[in-house]
Amino acid sequence: MICGENAAEQLIRWFRVNRRFMPWREDPTPYHIWVSEIMLQQTRVDTVMPYYYSFIGRLPDVKALAECPEDELSKLWEGLGYYSRVRNMKKAAEKMVLEYGGELPETYEELLKLPGIGSYTAGAISSIAFHRKKPVVDGNVLRVLSRLNGLYDDIGLPETKKKFEAELEKFLSEQSFDPSLFNQGLMELGALVCVPNGEPHCTECPWQDECRAYLTGKTDEIPVKAPKKARRTEEWTVFILHDEKRRMAVVKRPDTGLLSGMYGLPAIPGYLLPDEAVDLLGTYGLQAAEIERLPDGKHIFTHVEWRMRAYRVDVSSDAINCSAVFGTDRLFFADREEIEMKYALPSAFKKWNFWNQKIGL
Ligand code: SF4
Helix, strand or coil: CCHHHHHHHHHHHHHHHHHHCHHHHHHHCCHHHHHHHHHHHCCCHHHHHHHHHHHHHHHCHCCCCCCHHEEHHHHCCCCCCCCHHHHHHHHHHHHHHHCCCCCCCCCCHHHCCCCCHHHHHHHHHHHHHHHCCCCCCCCCHHHHHHHHCCCCCCCCHHHHHHHHHHHHHHHCCCCCCCHHHHHHHHHHHHHHHHCCCCCCCCHHHHCCCCCHHHHCCCCCCCEEEECCCCEEEEEEEEEEEECCCCCEEEEEECCCCCCCEEEECEEECCCCCCCCHHHHHCCCCCCCCEEEEEEEEEEEEECCEEEEHHHEEECCHHHCCCCECCEEEEEECHHHHHHHCCCCCCHHHCCCCCCCCCCCC
């Protein structure tokens, strides 16, 4: 058994007293829960909060999201990362407008058919917003329940998640309490008490009298998680190109691969020496007037680490062809205001101050 009835009731009581304020909790419509859960993937509550307010303020419902231009959507998401999440949200919203009258579908099974919605998000929406007896299993929940039950299953494996989901669903289907409170309580306990890093705060936990890991002194062994494969590293040369009008070159990245479809800085694989960089730019009709090496940058994605050598180059506007193609990317120049207002640049490219450098035309 993954959780007993008493433990569930203790958890719900604890949650009622200890729940943190979150705007989507105060008004848990299906749309609010969906937006917040997608934002919260890989991102902390404190970080999400201002994004949530501006997103809901600008896009208060499914229809508004479906109709929002992609560039504006990326701007609303700028800094949250994992941009495919918001692109999938737009696709899902378009589908909801066409097939569900602009509302989120109520059942777990229909939610699962929408782009970007997996078992976790479908479980969260159907249990929290629609009060359906569906489980919500993420890393926090796997950790808490592994400790409660003294389980040594590897929580990094998909089959472990499936097993927990099946057992929790069976358990929830037999209970009369609100699955919304239980699921939120489980997530909150994982975030505040049975924490992912460092010692769990067992003396503050509603389950301290029955938690197998705590009672047997095994909280440092459970949960079990096999080490992740090492990240691949990639080397890039990144260009901050300015023209005489102090505009900066921006590219629209290819439609596939990392940061696909996003705006970014011109970049090519491998490290170039300054001479090689100048020659390369020349082949694209960008004549370098001055080149300056900037501090190296690094950005860590889930599976890849980018190590970036950066050059700031002042290029002659005579040679600028705004439809120039940089590698497979489309390149154009935009001024500071346009870039700040219109083009969301992923944080991978925000390692350098674009506008206050030593050299300048
Ligand atoms: Fe986690 Fe400790 Fe609570 Fe067990 S008693 S669930 S280890 S915080």
